[in-house]
Amino acid sequence: MDLLFWTAVAIVAFLVQIFRLIRADGDLSLMWAEAFGASPASALQGKVVWLTGASGGIGEHLAYQLAECGCRLVLSSRKEDELERVKKTCLERSNLSCANVLVLPLDLLDVDSHEECLQSVLRHFGKVDVLLNNGGRSQRSLFLDTSLAVIRSLMELNYIGTVSLTQLVLREMVQRGHGTVVVVNSFAGICGVPLASGYCASKHALMGLCNSLQIELGHQSGIKILSVCPGPVQSNIVKNAFTEELGKLAPYSENEEHKMATARCARLILIAMANNLLETWISSQPLLLYPYIWQYLPSLCRALSLMVGRRRIENLRSGLDADAYFTRSTCKTKST
Numbered sequence: 006m007d008l009l010f011w012t013a014v015a016i017v018a019f020l021v022q023i024f025r026l027i028r029a030d031g032d033l034s035l036m037w038a039e040a041f042g043a044s045p046a047s048a049l050q051g052k053v054v055w056l057t058g059a060s061g062g063i064g065e066h067l068a069y070q071l072a073e074c075g076c077r078l079v080l081s082s083r084k085e086d087e088l089e090r091v092k093k094t095c096l097e098r099s100n101l102s103c104a105n106v107l108v109l110p111l112d113l114l115d116v117d118s119h120e121e122c123l124q125s126v127l128r129h130f131g132k133v134d135v136l137l138n139n140g141g142r143s144q145r146s147l148f149l150d151t152s153l154a155v156i157r158s159l160m161e162l163n164y165i166g167t168v169s170l171t172q173l174v175l176r177e178m179v180q181r182g183h184g185t186v187v188v189v190n191s192f193a194g195i196c197g198v199p200l201a202s203g204y205c206a207s208k209h210a211l212m213g214l215c216n217s218l219q220i221e222l223g224h225q226s227g228i229k230i231l232s233v234c235p236g237p238v239q240s241n242i243v244k245n246a247f248t249e250e251l252g253k254l255a256p257y258s259e260n261e262e263h264k265m266a267t268a269r270c271a272r273l274i275l276i277a278m279a280n281n282l283l284e285t286w287i288s289s290q291p292l293l294l295y296p297y298i299w300q301y302l303p304s305l306c307r308a309l310s311l312m313v314g315r316r317r318i319e320n321l322r323s324g325l326d327a328d329a330y331f332t333r334s335t336c337k338t339k340s341t
């Protein structure tokens with residue numbers, strides 16, 4: 006037992022040193038692609054990219070960087086005015102014309118509207134080269150306190166909404182023999198996260214979907230299914246998170262310094278797309294090590310996670326942002 010423990014510690018220490026050495030904020034294939042692979046500006050130029058969750062957070066930065074690469078864009082989320090704001094900035098930051106950026110309001114939960122949305126995109130651009138499934142919501146609540154309605158909403162939004170759009174767009178891509186589907190997953194699609202059991206389940210479901218599709222469609226060389234897994238990133242995800250009941254918001258902190266900068270996360274997602282990396286892990290250190298340890302030392306990792314997990318739960322119970330552990334900053338509580 007002693008030998009096993011010290012071997013585990015030695016492996017973790019070794020990994021820490023390697024990652025320190027290269028200052029990685031993405032898995033090793035992603036870092037390799039950033040240093041030596043195709044650049045997003047050349048690989049993605051001119052492509053028609055349909056981006057969900059484009060009104061804020063990671064999606065907003067993806068929109069700006071895709072515009073700078075010369076992609077033609079379909080910007081989707083529920084908030085049309087916010088999408089118009091993002092479109093305006095896309096046009097200011099690129100050489101795109103107004104017709105190159107289509108604002109297309111879409112509710113991922115309203116699956117019956119997705120076919121009509123696809124037809125609007127096809128009428129405007131004639132095709133979809135890349136579907137970038139980014140829209141989604143997280144969760145901050147204990148499993149035992151959470152209503153079934155919330156768990157169902159998480160599944161319907163993050164999983165079924167993404168499945169619905171992906172299935173429609175993939176059929177069109179397969180007919181043409183060309184296209185890429187990207188799913189913005191999460192470390193929560195690989196590891197367990199306390200206070201986010203429903204969110205984790207929906208992201209694990211997406212991971213299963215991508216893993217299966219990569220094999221099921223793998224023989225069609227023109228079709229790519231990419232799964233991108235970020236750790237914590239600066240965005241509105243905590244403000245927008247589900248809690249125990251629908252309509253109740255979680256306490257959140259304005260201070261997100263401990264999380265990865267949104268623009269850097271978007272940049273790494275574009276590198277994954279430009280190089281067709283099937284699965285990528287993105288996070289600042291030391292958290293990037295978490296999925297590695299989770300995979301290679303599953304029992305030890307769960308034991309270590311208990312300490313952080315307990316603190317997050319205590320924070321939430323005291324009305325603080327669960328991550329006040331990392332920030333020690335003032336926290337706000339908002340309710341609807």
Ligand SMILES: NC(=O)c1ccc[n+]([C@@H]2O[C@H](COP(=O)([O-])OP(=O)(O)OC[C@H]3O[C@@H](n4cnc5c(N)ncnc54)[C@H](O)[C@@H]3O)[C@@H](O)[C@H]2O)c1
Binds near residue numbers: 082
């Ligand atoms: N921020 C993080 O720490 C983090 C980490 C890992 C993965 N992610 C994933 O990144 C993606 C983007 O999240 P974010 O961090 O930018 O959060 P965010 O809350 O800032 O943005 C979420 C986007 O999804 C859209 N959205 C929410 N519900 C929708 C619905 N019903 N229909 C259509 N659009 C809807 C919102 O309007 C918004 O544009 C999500 O899939 C999230 O799970 C985020």
